Amino acid sequence: MSPREIFALRDHLGAELTGRTLSDAHTSVSLTDVLSQTVLGGRLRELSGRAVLLKLSDQLRSGLAMIELDGIARRMLLCPPDLNPAHLDALIADAGIDAVVTDEPDRWTDTGVALVVTAQLPLVPTIPAQTERGTEWLMLTSGTSGVPKIAGHTLEALTGAIVAEGSARGPAPVWATFYDIRRYGGLQIFLRAILCGGSMVLSDPHEALADHVARLNARGVSHISGTPSHWRKLLMSGSAAHFAPRYVRLSGEIADQAVLDGLKAAFPGSSIGHAYASTEAGVGFAVNDGLEGFPADYLGNRNGVEMKVVDGSLRIRSSRTAHAYIGRDASALTDDDGFVDSGDMVELRGDRYYFVGRRGGIINIGGLKVHPEEIEAVINRHPDVRMSRAKSRKSPITGGIVVADVILADGTDPARAKEIREQIVQQCRAQLASHKVPAVVRFVEALDVTPAGKLARTDA
């Protein structure tokens, strides 16, 4: 053991807590005796000290492989399902990958990766392994284009917020998330389930929302997280009616007042919180007062997380941030003082900060900078609106104008469309500068959401 004791995921699992499971739509695995079983065909020893690419087609085997590899591999790179295969070679080179864990071993013959280990179910018995080292966790950023960046974390950094919050009293939670656990937001939930003695129900991209909710109910899910877009889709689907989680969490996008109020109405008995986190900055804070934005006194040093606002963007320094970008041409992840620039723009109104959008997501309207999220937040306050997306459209007169695509609540009388459109424009006029008021409001049936659960912004 190194100077101080190193804990890996396996050290949070033990036979003393019974009835714990990790499940997906097809299979349920007992977490209680998972340490004496292997998803790697008993080949964990071969992966000791290696830089392992985790490239699996499902979350269940991915999660089981993480449990086995943490504390044994030197580093492991988690591949989210939507990773563009064209970027794989660059990532393998940047992360110094010398082994892959896959369910498609045939694809990896003659690829130059020295060691290929097949992950397979059902689990087979094995002798429990001992933690050897602190494994470096490599996660991919969810940027829109180009090769994603690799952010390096330790388990300690990844679990800093979970340890700080401690375990809730009462029965161990059954966690679920609409995220994929190979993304930061989903991994946080997976780690919570492991560290806090609970169970977890994984999402399945091929499953209809109603079937997913039925499965969440059947498995007794009590704690669940997703992006505001995930939650809006659930509220629109009508599937929320028979679901009553104790805790509902939002993260990954701006949680506006409309979605918070919508969830409060749909889940009157639940605690509803929105968390601020990113792959690079780690978990910053959670807000549990039911209001959008966060209290201004969160700035400064709070629970070991230091936050400041510079040039309008939120900067975070804490032991929970990633420690570096990994790769040959990797840029610095923090400034000289150790602060991560989140790129999330905030605005102080009264004694609260409000998120207004991403620095990179600004659209240009006749030479003026506009955050689409700010416009969407106002549109979403209309009681008949479920979801919206603002974007720019070329104009021969001003260069650009704001247009908004809006999804109306189910069952809205089409005859009211004109009236609702006028109300939306009036509401925007009352609350936004004139160039931010949508020139055109279109009603649409659906809006694209990226595999990472965020509203697709192709023009931004």
Next chain:
Amino acid sequence: MSVRSKVIEAIQQIAKEQRVALPELSDDLSLHETGFDSLAFAILVARLEDETGVDPFTISEDAAFPATVGDFVRAYENVPA
């Protein structure tokens, strides 16, 4: 609905939204006198494009922006189908 009445209705709708006090619309009225600013015109052109499928000011490079309400209406009326 005729192209002319679509254009006039859109002008009146935007005037209402933008709180512009429109003078009586006649063909001779200069666009400047409508009280519309460039944003209001940008909105008008975008909405008419959605409704009629054409933007006469983008299709043709040499199309001069009209001077009067009559010119503006004719720009939409004269678009080849």
